[in-house]
Each structure stands twice: as structure tokens, then as C-alpha cells.
Amino acid sequence: MASALSGASSTLDSSSDSSWNPEGISFPKSFAWGASTAAYQVEGGWDADGKGPSVWDTFTHQGGDRVFKNQTGDVACGSYALWEEDLKCIKQLGLTHYRFSLSWSRLLPDGKTGFINQKGVEYYDKMIDSLLANDVTPVVTLYHFDLPQRLEDQGGWRSGATVEAFDSYAQFCFRTFGDRVKLWITINEPYVMAELGYAEGTMAPGIKELGTGAYLAAHNMIKAHAAAWHTYDRLFRKTQGGLVSIALNSDWAEPFDPNSVADQEAAKRHVAFCLDWFATPIFLNGDYPAIMKSQISAVCKRQGSPSSRLPEFTQEEKMMIKGTADFFSLNYYTSRKIKHRDNTHSPPSMSADKEAEQVTDPSWPVATGSSWLAVVPWGLRRLLEYIKDTYNHPIIYITENGFSQSDPAALDDTQRWEYFRLTLLEILKAIYVDGVQLKGYFVWSLLDNFEWTCGYRSRFGLFHVDFENPALPRVPYKSAIEYAKVIANNGLMKSHG
Template sequence: MFPRDFAWGAATSAYQIEGGWQADGKGPSIWDTFCHEKGRVYADQNADMACDSYKLWEKDLECVKQLGLTHYRLSLSWARLLPDGTTQHVNDRGVQYYNKVINDLLACDVSPMVTLYHFDLPQTLQDQGGWKSPGIATLFDNYAKFCFQTFGDRVKLWITINEPYVCAKLGYEDGIHAPGLKEKGISAYVVGHNMLRAHAMAWHSYNCLYRAKQKGAVSLAINSDWFEPLNPGCREDIAATERALAFALGWFAWPVFVTGDYPGIMRSAIDAESKKLGYNGASRLPCFSKDDPAILGTADFFALNYYTSRKVKPGGGCKQVLAMSSDRDLEEVIDPSWPICGVSWLAVGPHGLRNLLKYIKDTFRNPAVYITENGFCQVGPVHIEDVQRCEFYKSTILEVDRAIQEDGVDVRGYFAWSLMDNFEWADGFSVRFGLFHVDFSDAALRRTVYRSGKEYAKIISKHKTGKWKCQQLAKKQHS
């Protein structure tokens, strides 16, 4: 029942799979720096080699072909293409690598979806202030224009920035992602603001300079859990749920799809907390300037990363320090009926994806939606016969089908996270999301398909077969 041109994909990111961290002129990124500091990552692991996809791309391509994907989402390493982060120094070997990846995909009738930024800022730009600096938006726009010019004749789906919420909160509020800063209640909002400015500049550049000829589409990937009131009849729980959605999904979706500014619920909560704690500066949530590019309308589709759900109640408001947690003032509760998948934060709730899709349709003017990440992990002993993950994909894709057929959501594609086991940020290699197992103890880094990969391939094959039958029927009717 999926649309005929539905995108069946899997996703990866450059830092998590490529390795070759110093190969052929690549510059260091903030994740290279972060991982090389002791105590930052599980067992002090790093992605210096990861899946070695910089050398073993052909093996990855075989995985893509084995699944029968119609689309493959990858990211470009900014530091591999522009080692110092600027177009003053272009690394031709990096350009050659990504040209080969894109060309090989197209030769196999697989469409690339390309992410410009997936967490790995060039370290040279971090040394100049990174995402906290207003000037980063122009630097990102220059990088984006370079990529549009270099690869845009073949790439028709672009993501500017992946999960700005995660970059801002985990990197600048919690300090558990690169660059590892804990500047609570301040820097995350600045970083998110500059990411939105950078995204908007890049979208306008594409729209003005490249769209007419390249005919592609550009968005940013927004991650969000699904939130629902712990007690649906409690006004306080409902209000806390609205705050949760505003601080997660709304932070980046509201400016782009609704008003061109942040959700009023978010700003009022932050400003009220500042007043309560005696913070007398300007609003900690920045305001967009008339000199900034227009934010509203800078997405050609809604790119959604979804993993888990939470029930919500008020937090009590007892913390007396500036922090995002105090601003949100809520408590997230996991329903005991939702199974925990590997890591403590990932409670499996396929129903939440359908609910979130319906919420996006109703709140953000019924956009075309690509589910750009969704997955299920293993921790501990690896099970190639991953029955739980098989059931997860079947039930999740069924919920997506219901969102399309029953709720009328315009879902255009689904990308599983991830094509293969990889470096899962601060969790290192301890967490496995792949449709293919990667044996990191093997010098050849052998890829082996999980049972879930085979099941996902069957789902894709059935869809393609149904599409073919519909095409043949249409031909007969026409004749």
C-alpha cells in the first residue's frame, strides 16, 4: 500500500563509518579531537578506522545492493573535502571519493540523499568559536555552495544539518558529545540559533543559484521523541507535554514551517526561568535579526529522525540553576509496557512514530515527510538471528503504512538506521544498530547480514513487486 515512488533507504554518517581520519589530506574534526581525549567514549574507543568505508566502499555498496535499497543516505565529511573548513583549500582526493560513491550508487539505480553536516565540524573552525560564533553560518553556506556546485548535478535530496538539537544539547549543555562543553542554559540555545541561520542561508543559496538547473530538494533533519501526557486528563501533564514538544520538535520545526520564530511556549518558559533566577541579560533564546535570511519556508520536505517515546508530567520546578532541564520543567516517564532496546534511553514504541507523523501533518501544514532515521539496537553479545529487531521493523513499517493510509500523512520514504554496525558516538562500538553486522575484531571488517536485514530486504522486494504489477496493469488498461 505504499506509494509507488516510496523511498526505501538506509542511513550512515561519514564519521561513524569512514575511518581514514588522516588519509589523503583530510583535516581533523571535533570528533577526532573528542575521541582522542581519555574518558570521553566507551572504553576510550575512536573512529580512526571505524568500518573503514573510505577504503572499503565497494563492500558497503554490496550491502546496499543486497538489501535492494532505492535510496541511500550518507553524509559528507566537511574536513575531508575542506580540511581547514574553508573553500580556500579543497582536498581533491576527498572530492574524488564522494564522486565515486555517488556515481556508483546511481549506476546501481540507487538515489543518494546527502547530508552536509552530521556532527563532525572541522577542528580549525571549532578553534575559531565553532557553532557558538555568528560567522559560522557564512562558513557553512560557503561549504554548502561548494557541495551543491560539485555534486548537485547528481544529488537531488539534500539535508543541511542532522539533528541540531543533539548537536546543541549533547555537545554544549551536557558535554557528552563533541566538543564536550557544559555551558548550561546558555550555549545550546546559541548553537541551535546559529545552526538555523546556517541552514537558512544554505537553503536560500540553493534556491537562488542551483534549484532551477539541478531540480533538487533541501531540508534539515529534525529529531524528536513522541511525547504524551502521563495522565491524559490532567491539565498540568498536558501542559508539560506541550513544553516537551516545543523544546524538541518545535525548537527547529516551528521557525522553518510555521512562523519564522521559536515557539512561544519555549521562549516564555526560558524567559520566566531567567527572571525567577535573577538572570538580567538579554533572552537566553536569541532573536532572529532582520539581517538574517528568512527562516520560514526553508525546507522542501520534513526530514524526521525518530527513535523512542515518553510520557510526560511536570518536573516540580525545584532546580535553582540555569539549565535546559529547568527551562523545560518536566519529567519523562517510560511506560513499563514498552520494551527497552539495548540502551536505557531507547524504549521501543512504534505507535509513537505514527502519532508523531500525524502531529507533524496537523501542526506543520501537511508537509512531505521522509523518515530519515529510525532503528533498533543490540548491546552485548551479537545475535545474527535478531528476531526482536525483525519484529521491530515489521511493526514500525506497519505503523508508517497506517499513517499514510488512515491518517493521510504524506510520507515519501523510510531510512533505517543503520546500514551496518558502526561507531555510535559516545557509546563507541558497544551499541549495534546495523542491518549488517561488522566484525570489528576481523582485520577485513567482514560485513554479514543480520536476519533483520533479510527481512527488510523482503519488505522492499514485496513493495517493488507490487509496484511492477501496478505498472503492468496500468499498461494493459491503457492499451
């Protein structure tokens, strides 16, 4: 695998750095070294101490083989009861930062601030205080897929009422934890939540509205993010001095045929319909990408629809959304080759609107635990340069990057470490050759955990968790030991031989 990975890396056709080897080069001073988790995926304690149900509790409890072996996050890594064990893992790695999410329904069981669950507040207070006591900076995500079920019952992200509920929840969190938390992420991967949760229905809450659901859910998530950013800016920034952003996920896209204009345009659409869908309104102009608006409008016209299925922001909303991020939070895993696909006769869906087919290059190695995760470290560098050039050279944090093993997973995870090693080399090139303002890197994930519809078969952790053992012991993989060395050295040591 190592030689195959090296071959994948060498396909980067950059003449500017062909003779430059970043091994042995230090990362910038004060570079943030982190790992990430999400509440539903690690906490367990799904109904402990007054926690209300989330859409993922409901989705997994309904069964129907939507999740691998009908597994649930009811227990997961048991982090609600075993936080001290997680903290030991964090200290063993020497992390400078730890990203985790708050369970909205653990703090506010019905999603509203009328009733506050004090036990939930105490749990997150304990986490934050113990991180700070160990010189680890908490990076807190307000919402990572687990909407309170009560809010979903009232329309969820298809309803404008959830925008208001999220803003109230955000204000509660800023007020409760913001004296100690200085890096906030409002919403994790709105693309995934919109498309898989409200269009294809393969993730909670399982809504299948192919032509409209994703666009409507995304529309409200963008407004919710912007409202929360303004709340922080208006009420808390002066006294707390923190920063607020939104975590956007994106693949990199290369045209399948580099000489085909149609494939070149399809690759641009692929990025527009994933990253730019959210980044353009938030970082640039308060509105959706022009390429996305014209494409959806043209498809709708062909289908005989009098108007576009993409909602419109009012002028007032555009002004409210524009500029509502203090840094760029990027989750990157893989890349794709993209070819144009004519979908003239396809039923309405976001996938059909895009008219872009994803292809995995057969020369790219694939993670054993996720068939979609092709190993393309150089794609991250190209994506970082795209963000730099498109979004006014922002400060960037890579808030998720990972490689999965299938269960049972070997502790000697050489393939995964090679993925991380090559990725870090590309990051160094992005910083020192391309001039990207990259300030931190977070591995997904600290622990093997409940990987959504893949359940526990897809293992992304730096630490192995034995889910068959009631004690849920954490044991470091080789990649954890190697990652700790990188953190300690603030760089990759030169390889020998």
C-alpha cells in the same frame, strides 16, 4: 519479546482503524526505501589522503572515558577504503535510496574553501556515481556532527563565523555534487548537537555551558541552514532541480497522567523544546515556538535575570529563515511519558527551563543495546500526525529509525525485526488512515558502526561488522534479509499462523 511488542502496539487507542490490518497492503508507488550512515561513524581513514581533523577526532583522541572503552572512529567500518563492500550491502537489500554524510574536513581540511582536498572529492564522486549506476538515489547530509576542528577553535557553532563557513561549504558541495544529488539535508539533528555538544558537553566538542550553550549553538545552526537553503534556491535550484531540508529528531510525548493538565502542558513543552524549537522557525514563521519563548522568559525572570537566555532573531532573520525546507526530514526512535516538574530552584539549563520530566513506561520493551530506546511504534504514528497538523501537511521522509543490540549481537535479531515490522505497520496507518504524506523510510543504520559515546557496544546495523577482524567483514542480520523482502514487495507480507 514478540508478544510483548505486540502488546505495546495494541495500546494505540484509535477507534478509526481498530478493524483495519495493514499487513499485505502495499506502500505508495515510488516509496523511498533507504538506509542511513554518517561519515565519522563508518568511514575511518581519519587522517588519510589529506583529511583534516574534526571535533570527533579531537574528542575521542583526548580519552578520559568519555567514550565507551575510549574507542574512536579512526578505523570504524573502514568505508573510506571499503566502499565497494558497502555498495554490495546496499544492492543486497535492494535499496532505492541511500543516505550518507560528507565529511566536511575530508573535503575542506580547515573548514574553509581556500583549500580543497581533491582526494575527498574523488571519494564522494565515486560513491555518488556508483550509487546512480545501480539505480540508487543518493541522499546527502552536509553536516552530521563532525565540525572541522579548525572552525571549532574559532568558536564553532557559538560563532556567527561558522554560519558563513557552512554556507560557503554548502555552496561548494552543491556546485561539486549537485548535478547528481537531488536530495540534500543540511544539518543532522541540531537538537542533539546543541544540547549534548554545547550545553551538557557529553558529545564533541564537549562544551559545558548549561544555561546558554545549546540556545546559542542552535541559533547559529538555524541561520546556517537557512543561508544554505537560500544559496541553493538562488544559484542551483533552477539548473539542478533538487530539494533541500534539515533532519530533525524527536521523541513523541504522552502526558504521564492523561487527566493532569500540568502533565498535558509538560508534554507539549517537551515536543516544543525538541522538535518545534527548529521546525517552527523553519516551516512556519521564522521564530521560536511561543511556548518555548514564554517558558524560558518566565524561568529567567524567576531567576532574577533581566532578559531571556533564548537569543532573538531580527525581523530580517525571521524572513530569511521562514519556509526554508522543501520536505520534512524526521529521525524517530522512541517515545516518553512526560510529567510536570517544578524547577524553581534548579540552576539554569535547558532541561530545567523545560520543567518536564521524562518517564519510560515499564510496560514498554527496551532495546538491548540502548537503555534509552523504549519500543513504542505507535508513538511514531502520533508524531507524524502532529507534524501533518502543525506544519501544513508537508511531504515527510523518515530519515532515521532503528533498534540497537548490545555487543556481542546475535545475527538472528528477531527483536529488532519485530520493532521494524510493527513500525512499518504504524507507518501504513499514518499514510492510509491519517493521510500523512510520507514518501520514504530509512533504517538507521546500514552497518554496525561507531555509535558516538557508546563506541562499538551499541549495534544498530542491518549488517553485522566484525570489528576484531582487520578485513571488517559485513554479514547480514535477519532484519536485513526481512527488510529486503519488504523492499522487493513494496510492503509487508501477511504473517501466517
